[in-house]
Amino acid sequence: MTIREQTEELERKTLSSFATLASETKGRVRPDEPCPIRTNFQRDRDRIIHCKSFRRLKHKTQVFLSPEGDHYRTRLTHTLEVSQIARTIARALRLNEDLTEAISLGHDLGHTPFGHAGEQVLDEICPHGYRHSAQSVRVVERLENDGRGLNLTWEVKNGIACHSSGKEAETLEGRIVRYADKIAYMNHDIEDAVRAGVLREDDIPWDLKYLLGRTKSDRITTFITAIIENSSDNIRLGQEMQDAYNKLNRFLFDAVYTNPSAKGEEGKAQTLLRYLYRYFASSPEKMPEEYQKIAQQEDLDRAVCDYISGMTDRYAVAVYEELMIPRAWGI
Known part of the structure; x- marks a missing residue:
């Protein structure tokens, strides 16, 4: 057996019955000769990491435009935080960590310059409309590799396409990434907003601090734990945590995402x-x-x-x- 075949056999023996197995992928548009070392999803992860669009994420805005200082998030550091959160959940649920990682690393490849401000402009001015999730799929299908695309598996592209809103991903791994994306940005946006003087920790509603914790680490751990405890055949937070998740998102929308100090430029x-x-x-x-x-x-x-x-x-x-x-x- 090759190393890849050994890994595929290990997946069949150890992963949950709800996991997506690399050996059972729906495949690629253009069939590739199997790698003797890496599974299909590991190969997709590597293709994303080595592509030009991934490298450009380090100079794309997350929330604060051209921030002064080295500690504010960029689209790249956001992507890495999403990957860490998603992999932690996938591993605990015995789902496919490689698939989860590949989706996480590719989910924002199609984001515009200047964050959602840029996305809004292109959606308004381009007759085709614009959604960064759809553009991320276009990047890996059409734009990368001198127009040949990265030829990723169906499961990775489906997870990227469904990470933001609308229809859920077909795989549980893709559904994890949707939650991990929001858990990451809500919590790191609080930290960046406090550093920028746009928000104070005391501004966070007391009931959210009581339920979720007072620090970024506490809040992320609380959300991750809730997903692990409430998920099996689907990915869930549980009603109490889902309500808190929604309330925190609304709070940030009012306090940060529409704040003139954060959005002035x-x-x-x-x-x-x-x-x-x-x-x-x-x-x-x-x-x-x-x-x-x-x-x-x-x-x-x-x-x-x-x-x-x-x-x-x-x-x-x-x-x-x-x-x-x-x-x-x-x-």
Whole structure:
């Protein structure tokens, strides 16, 4: 037996009957020769980690635009925190940790520069609309690897597509990631907001602190424990914790996500992205060749949306400055 086959046999013997086995994947669009070492889901995880879109996450906004300081979250550090939380849950429930990790690491590959402010602009201006979960799937199917995509398994792509809202993932591993994503961002956004002076720990409702704990670690542990205790054939928090989860999310929406101090620069970011969209829609020849090909093969709006959504915050600013800011004459 190869190392991969030994791992697959170990999964069959040790994982829950509700787990998704790597050996029973629905497969890839283009069949690949099996790896002698890695299972299908381990291979998907590695493809995501090594792709360009994953590296760009380190320069994409989470909540605070271009934060001053090294300790604020970026889209990359958020992704790593989601992966840690999701893997902890998957391991405790004896579900497939490799599948859970692959979905976690790929779930935000299609996020725009400037966080949800950028997503809102592209959704408004692009005729196709814009959802970062759908764009993340497009990244791994169409945009990465010089247009060939990463050729991931069906289960990983399904988990990425369903991580945010709407229809639940088909696998329990994908459903774990949906919870882990929100548990991660609610708790690290509190920490970042306190550091930025937007929020005080005392502002958190006392009943939530009493139920969930007073620290980020306590709150995350409480949510993880609740999921483990209430899940078997599905992923659940239990009613009391689900109510607390919903209340914490509403509190953050009012105190942080719509707070003028946290969102004061978003108008500028949105103006910048609107300008870039109009510019490249009227001058598609100014886009890199790969996006010009997409414009020819699909349509121009699709290509412009792909190009802008893939930009990091600082690259979007640099392109805008190149187009809009006069330079000294080179005489």
